Amino acid sequence: MPQKISPSDANFFLGFDGGGTKTECVLADANGGVLARAFAGPSNPLRAGYTRAWFALSEAADCVLSRAKLHASHIGGICARLGGAQASSVARRVSTFFKGGFPHAKIRVTTDLDIAHEAAFGSGEGILLLAGTGSAALGRDASGRFVRAGGRGPWFSDEGSAFDIGRRAFEAVVRAEEARGPATALSQRIFEWHQARDWNLIRDASSKNADDIFPKTFPLVVRLADEGDIVSRDILSDAALSLAQLAESAAIQLAWREREIPLAKIGGMFDRSKFFDAAINVELEKALPGIRFVPVTISPAEAAVRTAIRSASAKGNAA
Numbered sequence: 001m002p003q004k005i006s007p008s009d010a011n012f013f014l015g016f017d018g019g020g021t022k023t024e025c026v027l028a029d030a031n032g033g034v035l036a037r038a039f040a041g042p043s044n045p046l047r048a049g050y051t052r053a054w055f056a057l058s059e060a061a062d063c064v065l066s067r068a069k070l071h072a073s074h075i076g077g078i079c080a081r082l083g084g085a086q087a088s089s090v091a092r093r094v095s096t097f098f099k100g101g102f103p104h105a106k107i108r109v110t111t112d113l114d115i116a117h118e119a120a121f122g123s124g125e126g127i128l129l130l131a132g133t134g135s136a137a138l139g140r141d142a143s144g145r146f147v148r149a150g151g152r153g154p155w156f157s158d159e160g161s162a163f164d165i166g167r168r169a170f171e172a173v174v175r176a177e178e179a180r181g182p183a184t185a186l187s188q189r190i191f192e193w194h195q196a197r198d199w200n201l202i203r204d205a206s207s208k209n210a211d212d213i214f215p216k217t218f219p220l221v222v223r224l225a226d227e228g229d230i231v232s233r234d235i236l237s238d239a240a241l242s243l244a245q246l247a248e249s250a251a252i253q254l255a256w257r258e259r260e261i262p263l264a265k266i267g268g269m270f271d272r273s274k275f276f277d278a279a280i281n282v283e284l285e286k287a288l289p290g291i292r293f294v295p296v297t298i299s300p301a302e303a304a305v306r307t308a309i310r311s312a313s314a315k316g317n318a319a
Helices: 050-068 088-101 112-121 162-177 186-193 199-208 215-226 230-253 274-287 300-313
Strands: 012-018 023-029 034-040 075-082 106-111 126-131 135-140 146-150 261-266 291-293
Touching (some): 012 050, 012 112, 012 300, 023 050, 023 300, 075 088, 075 112, 075 300, 088 106, 106 112, 112 261, 112 300, 126 230, 135 230, 162 186, 162 230, 186 215, 230 274
Parallel strands (some): 075 106, 126 261
Antiparallel strands (some): 012 023, 023 034, 126 135, 135 146
16 A cells, blocks of 8 residues: 655645646755656647646646656645736636645646746846747836736737747748748748648648647748748748837836846747847847846746745745
């Protein structure tokens, strides 16, 4: 019979970083030492749906626990940084899901921006530029006041995101086919990239889940841009401008235009293309002359697990 584990023996912690494309899970001991790391599919419930989110979170957690030969009852705290968690209903539902599987864990579910900002700046001030499936900027000043730009979903904002770039890539192919826009290497590559024969398959797939199509087109666009495709470069140049405008909006809200501005970049869109990275930096330096780039030394999932450790050591449940 398996040994029963008491709450006092639950000395391990999980941190999750979940978005519209992938999920990272980190397992740590009480001192913050990372014991295992695993990746799974999307876990933003508002974009992937709750069923896919549950599956991704469970798969990632099961993987790290298996590697460390631990069980769910060994977990004393969980912090999940999830896209979509700014909605209180989402945070409550995800907290309930975790409580059902981890009997001794104190649970905290928070937005992807909050933990990402902590990964970059700790408790200090600065502007975080997040660029992945979605896009947003989050600023915090020395008093702890937060401001935000973007991050409201693909149909209302998220300009310059992987979703936005993918959508514009398909638009460019349509315009080229109809002689309303310039020729582009995207026309020859985009259907093969998605293993689709024609527009009907793309339309059907994107209507079922647009995140399965548009964000996953981003790697093709940056590859063709680095190979010299003018249309791909134009799409990325516009995206770079949009991302810089998000950061500029945060700076304006904080009244930081006339001072040094610490800024960190986090997300799967960075460090993927020499052309795109250079374009982003150029636009940021134009928009924010006082910018100082801050390197990010830990991942958002690692920041989340540190939050889980702190929350578990505090009084009460930080659900």
